[in-house]
Amino acid sequence: MRFKDWATRIILIFLMLATLIVAVFIGGARQAQNQTIASNSEATTWNQYLPGQLQPAITKPEKKQNFIPSPAKINKINPVYITTVAFSKYRPNFAQAKVDPSNYGDRYLADINGVPFNHQPIIVIHETTNSTSSAINFFQTPHDDESVQASYHAIITLEGQVIYLVPPEKRAFGAGNSVFKGVNGVETVQTNPNLPPSVNNFAYHVSLETPPDAWGKSDIAQHTGYTEAQYNSLAWLIAQSQVPDDRITTHKAVDVAGGKVDPLSFDGDKFLKKLHSFRQLRTFN
DSSP states (O other), X not given: OOHHHHHHHHHHHHHHHHHHHHHHHHHHHHHHHHHHHHHHHHHHHHHXXXXXXXXXXXXXXXXXXXXXXXXXXXXXXXXXXXXXXXXXXXXXXXXXXXXXXXXXXXOOSBOTTOOBOOOOOEEEEEEOSSOHHHHHHHHTSXXXXXXXXXXXXXXXXXXXXXXXXXXXXXXXXXXXXXXXXXXXXXXXXXXXXXXXXXXXXXXXXXXXXXXXXXXXXXXXXXXXXXXXXXXHHHHHHHHTSOOOGGGXXXXXXXXXXXXXXXXXXXXXXXXXXXXXXXXXXXXXX
């Protein structure tokens, strides 16, 4: 074989190997990129519906000092809720359902008179009064009448599944004429001149599916209550927020007219015990 032919074959083999290596490298890079995009997309979708995004960290008010502080560093104490090992071991099933835009809106920074406000968030617990599917069907139906528009941020089914509905940064229409009475006094906001003031602008609304024995009944004093899975998932959901215990309330408690009784047969002590097992208050300097 002549030297020229031998050299030509060597060059061809080298080019083939180089092309193969480049193809493998590009394929691997694309696969890694696709995995990163999928992972980021999944994280974005999940984080969008975390109630904790709505809640600011709890900060202890600083006392005014009448003396000149020393050059020494002053530590600021910040109490914050952190989740526990028990929380990490519990993982409910999730689902998402879209709500018609007519049944929720934006959160405002001022009332109808332009007066700014800065209410700390509250969590309002409801019940569906019927099946989960019935409630979702209503929320997905367009409503032109503002007096019947309604929605929750989330529903917890009898099996403990958490169904995310309205993103926490949006205003769900979970309560009509309503006020929250806490350590700061009476809190309510009117954002619609055609409707009475309500807590909706600073509330996160979560509802428990009503047990079947009470579906469609409005004249009962109690029902069989909620499942263990519902209490677990409710505590798990709220444990992710920075809303303190004294700003967790019920639809019955905030209703002004007194016609709302939900969540009926709710065991508040049981819920708080479970919540405290899922989160604890810690202070950090």
